[in-house]
Amino acid sequence: MKGQLTEASSATSKAYSVYRREMDPEIDLMGSGADAANTEEKSTEEAIMSPAITIMQPILRFLQLLCENHNRELQTFLRNQNNKTNYNLVCETLQFLDCICGSTTGGLGLLGLYINEKNVALVNQTLESLTEYCQGPCHENQTCIATHESNGIDIIIALILNDINPLGKYCMDLVLQLKNNASKLLLAIMESRHDSENAERILFNMRPRELVDVMKNAYNQALECEEQEENGDNISPKDVGHNIYILAHQLARHNKTLQQMLKPGSDPDDGGDEALKYYANHTAQIEIVRHDRTMEQIVFPVPNICEFLTRESKSRVFNTTERDEQGSKVNDFFQQTEDLYNEMKWQKKIRNNLALFWFSRHISLWGSISFNLAVFINLAVALFYPFGDDGDEGTLSPLFSVLLWIAVAVCTAMLFFFSKPVGIRPFLVSVILRSIYTIGLGPTLILLGAANLCNKIVFLVSFVGNRGTFTRGYRAVIMDMAFLYHVAYVLVCMLGLCVHEFFYSFLLFDLVYREETLLNVIKSVTRNGRSIILTAVLALILVYLFSIIGFLFLKDDFIMEVERLKNRTSIAGNGEAPTTTLTSMMETCAKENCSTALPITNLGKEEKENGTERTCDTLLMCIVTVLNQGLRNGGGVGDVLRKPSKDEPLFAARVVYDLLFYFIVIIIVLN
Numbered sequence: 001m002k003g004q005l006t007e008a009s010s011a012t013s014k015a016y017s018v019y020r021r022e023m024d025p026e027i028d029l030m031g032s033g034a035d036a037a038n039t040e041e042k043s044t045e046e047a048i049m050s051p052a053i054t055i056m057q058p059i060l061r062f063l064q065l066l067c068e069n070h071n072r073e074l075q076t077f078l079r080n081q082n083n084k085t086n087y088n089l090v091c092e093t094l095q096f097l098d099c100i101c102g103s104t105t106g107g108l109g110l111l112g113l114y115i116n117e118k119n120v121a122l123v124n125q126t127l128e129s130l131t132e133y134c135q136g137p138c139h140e141n142q143t144c145i146a147t148h149e150s151n152g153i154d155i156i157i158a159l160i161l162n163d164i165n166p167l168g169k170y171c172m173d174l175v176l177q178l179k180n181n182a183s184k185l186l187l188a189i190m191e192s193r194h195d196s197e198n199a200e201r202i203l204f205n206m207r208p209r210e211l212v213d214v215m216k217n218a219y220n221q222a223l224e225c226e227e228q229e230e231n232g233d234n235i236s237p238k239d240v241g242h243n244i245y246i247l248a249h250q251l252a253r254h255n256k257t258l259q260q261m262l263k264p265g266s267d268p269d270d271g272g273d274e275a276l277k278y279y280a281n282h283t284a285q286i287e288i289v290r291h292d293r294t295m296e297q298i299v300f301p302v303p304n305i306c307e308f309l310t311r312e313s314k315s316r317v318f319n320t321t322e323r324d325e326q327g328s329k330v331n332d333f334f335q336q337t338e339d340l341y342n343e344m345k346w347q348k349k350i351r352n353n354l355a356l357f358w359f360s361r362h363i364s365l366w367g368s369i370s371f372n373l374a375v376f377i378n379l380a381v382a383l384f385y386p387f388g389d390d391g392d393e394g395t396l397s398p399l400f401s402v403l404l405w406i407a408v409a410v411c412t413a414m415l416f417f418f419s420k421p422v423g424i425r426p427f428l429v430s431v432i433l434r435s436i437y438t439i440g441l442g443p444t445l446i447l448l449g450a451a452n453l454c455n456k457i458v459f460l461v462s463f464v465g466n467r468g469t470f471t472r473g474y475r476a477v478i479m480d481m482a483f484l485y486h487v488a489y490v491l492v493c494m495l496g497l498c499v500h501e502f503f504y505s506f507l508l509f510d511l512v513y514r515e516e517t518l519l520n521v522i523k524s525v526t527r528n529g530r531s532i533i534l535t536a537v538l539a540l541i542l543v544y545l546f547s548i549i550g551f552l553f554l555k556d557d558f559i560m561e562v563e564r565l566k567n568r569t570s571i572a573g574n575g576e577a578p579t580t581t582l583t584s585m586m587e588t589c590a591k592e593n594c595s596t597a598l599p600i601t602n603l604g605k606e607e608k609e610n611g612t613e614r615t616c617d618t619l620l621m622c623i624v625t626v627l628n629q630g631l632r633n634g635g636g637v638g639d640v641l642r643k644p645s646k647d648e649p650l651f652a653a654r655v656v657y658d659l660l661f662y663f664i665v666i667i668i669v670l671n
Helices: 002-023 026-030 033-047 056-066 072-079 089-100 120-134 139-146 152-161 172-190 197-204 208-224 237-254 256-261 273-281 304-308 311-320 328-350 354-361 363-384 398-414 420-439 441-467 474-479 481-498 501-514 516-526 529-553 582-592 598-610 619-632 651-670
Strands: 283-289 295-301 559-561 612-614
Touching (some): 089 139, 120 172, 139 152, 172 197, 172 208, 172 237, 208 237, 237 283, 273 283, 311 516, 328 441, 363 441, 363 501, 398 420, 441 501, 474 481, 501 516, 516 529, 619 651
């Protein structure tokens, strides 16, 4: 006690001396040099903390880590151990903050005299530990801190509202960190509170005007040192002001005066509207549902870099994020955050390259033009191919030619009065029709193909500019499926222009890439691709087994009706049936060492005359028949095989064969 009193009296004496020097600088010149030297020695000794205080920093860090990840059990355990002797470490930590900030000596307004470069890290650690005690939220710990009889809450408020000098004059970043942690602690004390008790306790000793002035001063300070704002890990004054703004936003629900002050333009005499507008525009909120089914509003700052997120990326995230399960969209969204953040950094970087930025900004326009050109090219191919053979493009009468010129003029004028999607399509249709009937269909398709190729190359440049594809390394480029898709699109455009017009038909698949609904239809199959492939393999195995059984026992039942092409069964020119002499047949059989029995030839001739043929004389042909005919017929392979008589010895086996194929392959596997 004696040591604490001595320390308190020396601190008060020092504060009085500092105050006198600030009021009358001449007093400092009257002091002797010896006194100044003694003062410096004393201040150096006072700045060094005792080991008993220094050891508190790792202890508080340990207590903070116990409560990390919102560990409710350990948060409660720190407050109450359910023993005969309980130690409320939450209150003890608050009292420790009370002591090291000098509140017990009556120096609440002189925080700068107690907080210096040596102990500021300990103060920050104390604030962070108290914050972790409350977050989650843990309502009991919140109430414990807010209602404690010490000056803890008042000290936290004072850290936000007061200038902490002389530390703030040469280590402003340490002061900003203090204010930042203090504002986070007050927010943690009010987190998820549906009552106004804690908010009213905070507002009890806080004047709303001071809180608003602090955030405005932080914003102005950030403007003054804007070039230093990007320095490493240092906290920006603007970010600190933003946290204080969110604190004021939460407190304003319980104080109408503060609520009015946060509105820009509420005070015409004050020039801080710019700060309020900035914080209001960079603050967002969402609603979450807690485990007890209560809905809560969460307010958070929007970083400046989010301004560089493109509209296309927002739409992609909104449309492609999985929503299959309760928590799937949050998980899927967080998996995309790293790519989105890298994209925003790249977008910020390319603002210095005006040409690349202009192309990248209009990527949606280039995509729409490419798709529309692909549609018009395929319409022309479908309507008029083969070109010039039947004169489909024809010629126009003078009246229709004049009307078409008028349509071109009207559609051109529409470009200046209507939005781009509405005005550009009639313009393209009219120009294409006019070109077809002026220079011909072939040259028009060449022009359209060249225009589509050039436009797609521009789109690819815009895509690379938007995503910063080549800055992520060659491996990332090869694995980027979207980039590879657009490269393939360019190659197809080149094939359609240089090889054949039918290649343009592949460009219509761009509709699948552009429309999220069609993508989801395809995903409904591809997401279960492994199951489908394994089932197909099982179907092949079953077809193979049924083919072996059919080849061994039911070969004569595999007789299919066929329809031969006439030009294949007649000799060109006279239409007579081909004849084979006995001599030539014998010679052929002698060379190939085959049987010369004539009944087979007669049987083959009968089959050809009846329009049927055997399809299971080899195992391979049997497999092809079962695979082709069996899977495509609703009743299985039995629908296309010969209909046996009930008197045949293999009739029962044939029934079992047909039924097994139907139930196993058709009913189970295919479904």
